[in-house]
Amino acid sequence: MRIRPLAALSVVALTTLLLAGCSGSAAPDATPSPTSTASSACGLDPKSGADSDAVTVSGAAPQLTAEVPTDLAFTDLQRTIATEGDGDDLAIGQLVSGQYQIIDPSTGEVQLDSADTSADDTGLVPLIVDGNSIIGSAVLCTPLGSTTAFTIPGSMLGDGASNVVVVAQSVDELPTAATGDDQEPVAGMPTVELADDGEPTITVADDFQAPDTTQIATLKKGDGATVESGDTVIVQYTGVLPDGTVFDSSWQRGAPAQFQTTGVVQGFQKALEGQTVGSQVIAVIPAAEGYGEAGQGSIPANSPLIFVVDILGVQRAATAE
Incomplete structure (x- = not known):
């Protein structure tokens, strides 16, 4: 535009x-x-x-x-x-x-x-x-x-x-939940169970070790448009800490969320860009690509983050002439 x-x-x-x-x-x-x-x-x-x-x-x-x-x-x-x-x-x-x-x-x-x-x-x-x-x-x-x-x-x-x-x-x-084809689970990633409406429950292993860089696995593969850097993305998501505590969830607020891919922490941006609409992904984000030493709200300093994200829609970024 x-x-x-x-x-x-x-x-x-x-x-x-x-x-x-x-x-x-x-x-x-x-x-x-x-x-x-x-x-x-x-x-x-x-x-x-x-x-x-x-x-x-x-x-x-x-x-x-x-x-x-x-x-x-x-x-x-x-x-x-x-x-x-x-x-x-x-x-x-x-x-x-x-x-x-x-x-x-x-x-x-x-x-x-x-x-x-x-x-x-x-x-x-x-x-x-x-x-x-x-x-x-x-x-x-x-x-x-x-x-x-x-x-x-x-x-x-x-x-x-x-x-x-x-x-x-x-x-x-x-749809307000991912509709893509189910993919094979990736070994070593947290497990995900879905409620009837699509809301995920994330289980993190007791021996969880944070990776050095964000790890991403596709749980459902959609066939819609591909998310590009700077796009506005419409998603449902749940974020948990390594102990399983939910610190943020669009599902619990009752509506999808939207934001630019460049307006979130680095690990979350990596989880979005290159994905297709209709997909669901799980991302394990080290503290260095999350909130680092500062933390954020209920997120402690130096805490890894785990997200399950349903990618529901995308709108391209506007550009100036």
Whole structure:
């Protein structure tokens, strides 16, 4: 994706904010940090208003188009369902394919079109349905297949931020656990058992010895797009310490997580890049490629980490002209 040169840095940062939600990550090099769960089943629960009603959305993903008046008031957050789909209402924790556009309301120009960052020839990207991010809330509590127009005051996005319009459409529901073909276990790796919903339980041997460099084994092999450096990856994951203590889990929070491969610790990045969507991998990460001497939260200093990661979707990184 080529971003307009005058807005390149701001659009990259804005896209990250719109995808990640209001609370964000505690540290840029951390494994994914829990984000607050909105109290309402419909999250931000935006209502329609004069601004969002005035945005005209046409076409269907991956070829959405929108006309945005330049005189919108942006007095509050508004969302209008431009076209209602015929699927079930989407709920927090689901994953769907779709398209979104970020539009500069002062000019009507599309600053970023997710269709240009699709990792395959569908032109679609994966969208986590959630209640604390703008993109997730664009489709939350709307019937699958709906198109929406979202008008967002800059004051909601931080000091000095500009007003933004987002249009989006959900297309198909995607699985929230890896669906690839089972692979033969690798000797010496921790064992993994899966619950009916796909959540893993990881058992670490009593004589566990941390490797010198990250060791990775494929548990399920998917046939989707390959993860590249800098991509935004949608995953389910569980992380445990060598004593089996779970220190982080998207499964326990009830929704997949998303982050750039370059925004996590080195060992976790190694576990993601080069893998295919639909795959499940186990990674044993030495402290030197994790949090090292500093530790992180409940992770002690100099602790190895073990992760099981389901790779559910990927979106290519945007680049400036």
